[in-house]
Amino acid sequence: xxxxxxxxxxxxxxxxxxxxxxxxxxxxxxxxxxxxxxxxxxxxxxxxxxxxxxxxxxxxxxxxxxxxxxxxxxxxxxxxxxxxxxxxxxxxxxxxxxxxxxxxxxxxxxxxxxxxxxxxxxxxxxxxxxxxxxxxxxxxxxxxxxxxxxxxxxxxxxxxxxxxxxxxxxxxxxxxxxxxxxxxxxxxxxxxxxxxxxxxxxxxxxxxxxxxxxxxxxxxxxxxxxxxxxxxxxxxxxxxxxxxxxxxxxxxxxxxxxxxxxxxxxxxxxxxxxxxxxxxxxxxxxxxxxxxxxxxxxxxxxxxxxxxxxxxxxxxxxxxxxxxxxxxxxxx
Numbered sequence: 001x002x003x004x005x006x007x008x009x010x011x012x013x014x015x016x017x018x019x020x021x022x023x024x025x026x027x028x029x030x031x032x033x034x035x036x037x038x039x040x041x042x043x044x045x046x047x048x049x050x051x052x053x054x055x056x057x058x059x060x061x062x063x064x065x066x067x068x069x070x071x072x073x074x075x076x077x078x079x080x081x082x083x084x085x086x087x088x089x090x091x092x093x094x095x096x097x098x099x100x101x102x103x104x105x106x107x108x109x110x111x112x113x114x115x116x117x118x119x120x121x122x123x124x125x126x127x128x129x130x131x132x133x134x135x136x137x138x139x140x141x142x143x144x145x146x147x148x149x150x151x152x153x154x155x156x157x158x159x160x161x162x163x164x165x166x167x168x169x170x171x172x173x174x175x176x177x178x179x180x181x182x183x184x185x186x187x188x189x190x191x192x193x194x195x196x197x198x199x200x201x202x203x204x205x206x207x208x209x210x211x212x213x214x215x216x217x218x219x220x221x222x223x224x225x226x227x228x229x230x231x232x233x234x235x236x237x238x239x240x241x242x243x244x245x246x247x248x249x250x251x252x253x254x255x256x257x258x259x260x261x262x263x264x265x266x267x268x269x270x271x272x273x274x275x276x277x278x279x280x281x282x283x284x285x286x287x288x289x290x291x292x293x294x295x296x297x298x299x300x301x302x303x304x305x306x307x308x309x310x311x312x313x314x315x316x317x318x319x320x321x322x323x324x325x326x327x328x329x330x331x332x
Contacts, residue, residue, distance in 0.1 A: 022147055023067035023155065026140040030060050030159075033133045040129025044122040047107070047114055048172050049129055051189035054103045055165045055196055056133070061096040062158040065089050069246075086246035087211075093247075094207040100200035107193035114186035121182050126173035133166040165192055206247065213243035216250055219281055225305065227276055233258050233269040238305055242283070251285040252277060260292040 034056045041050035068089050077084045137159050144156035168188050175184040215221055219242060228237050236257035245251055258269060270288060277283040 020067065020070040022143055023063055023070055026144060026155065026159070027060065027063045027067055029136050029140055030056060030063055033136050033162075034060065036129050036132045040125050040132075044125035044129070045119050046121055046126050046169070046173075046185055047110055048169050048185045048188040048192065049126050050110075051107045051192040051196075052130065052133065052162070052165045052169050054100075054107060055162055055192055057103065058096075058100055058196060058199060059137075059155075059158045059162050061093070061100075063155050065093055065096075066155040068092070083245050086249060090207050090210050090246055093203055094211070097200045097204035097207060100196050101204070104193045104197040104200065107189055107196070111186040111190045111193070114189075115183070118182050121173075121176050121185050123173035123177040126169055126176075130166040130169040130173070134163055134170075137163045137166065161195075165195070168192070210244045210246065213241075215242045216244050219250075224281060227280065228254075228256070228273060231269060231272045231276065233261075233266070234273070235259070239289075240305055245285070248282075249285075250281070250283045251287075252283045253287040253289075255289045255291055258290050258292060266290050 034053055037049055037053035037056060040046070041048075041053055069086070072085045072089070075085060141156050141159040141163065144159065168191070172184040172188040176182055209217070221240070221242065224242070225237050225240065228234060234256055237254055238257070239255040240252075241254065242250065242252045256269075256273070258266060269290070273288055274286055277286050
């Protein structure tokens with residue numbers, strides 16, 4: 001049995017190692033794209049190309065965070081960082097989102113100036129720079145899609161999205177070359193800026209929710225409580241907390257009221273609860289405290305479900321809870 005476990009562990013590390021190398025290569029190749037589009041945008045005087053370079057920055061952050069996550073997945077938690085280093089990536093994503101919103105505003109401001117004072121554009125340089133971006137991004141994207149890693153596949157979506165933006169640059173360049181209508185350049189840049197702003201806002205909202213330890217949006221708390229209450233042996237659930245440690249990493253803690261049972265008698269209840277949380281709600285880290293006396297009136301909100309943490313020391317001072325067992329499932 002230990003031999004099989006060791007083989008699975010080796011395969012797991014090998015998979016993470018492959019994803020880490022692929023993401024690292026993609027990160028540095030994307031820096032080349034950024035340089036090509038920045039230089040091309042300045043030489044061609046194309047705001048659309050410079051806007052696409054701003055869009056490439058979103059890819060760089062996405063790839064960098066995915067690379068960081070792959071590296072951190074290989075690092076165990078320790079006494080000072082009991083949840084590991086996953087929140088570092090969330091903080092970086094927050095900075096990323098704020099930066100991208102600033103970039104989007106700057107692009108929109110420059111587009112307004114271009115509408116008022118049209119500038120000459122060099123479409124041939126636009127073709128070359130955008131073509132480099134398309135070629136390298138397609139190579140990166142197909143390479144990431146081969147990886148059996150969620151972060152890598154998510155990063156691939158960002159990369160393929162940038163391919164679409166680069167195609168738009170080429171189309172705008174073609175319009176300018178054939179018709180001389182230079183307004184196509186700022187119009188496209190506005191579209192790219194809007195895409196950047198929408199993506200940045202979503203990241204900002206998600207990271208803020210994670211840092212505030214809000215409940216994951218895809219989890220219905222009433223349904224979760226109902227499902228837990230239907231487990232045989234469970235009489236009630238209270239002091240419930242569900243939060244995200246990082247993107248797609250969820251944790252839960254709660255008190256569960258059961259009959260006065262010996263520790264061995266409560267084991268099946270615990271197994272059923274942790275199985276439910278893992279399989280249906282993808283909660284990989286759960287701490288469940290069993291009790292045989294109901295103290296919701298003293299320590300919880302009016303509905304008896306969510307604990308008033310700021311008042312718990314006053315309301316529950318000196319009260320002894322009867323805990324039969326508690327268990328913590330490990331991060332998977």
